[in-house]
Amino acid sequence: MGNYRSHEKTCPNLPKDTLGAIELTQQARQLLEEGKTEEAKKKFALAREWDAGVVFGD
Numbered sequence: 274m275g276n277y278r279s280h281e282k283t284c285p286n287l288p289k290d291t292l293g294a295i296e297l298t299q300q301a302r303q304l305l306e307e308g309k310t311e312e313a314k315k316k317f318a319l320a321r322e323w324d325a326g327v328v329f330g331d
Contacts, residue, residue, distance in 0.1 A: 294324035 301316035320327055 289324040289326075291324045291327065294320040294327040297323065298327055 297316045297320035301313040301320065304310075304313035304316060
């Protein structure tokens with residue numbers, strides 16, 4: 274497992290990080306189920322920054 278670095282955008286013209294936003298949304302939903310509302314809000318907000326087009330509702 275070498276050094277891990279978070280995703281860095283090298284070309285601003287490329288689409289946003291949709292897969293990362295989806296993953297964050299899934300994590301946020303899990304946090305909500307656990308009653309961790311504030312942590313979930315932060316994950317949702319970050320997901321929105323990564324890709325504002327991510328659908329948050331079912």
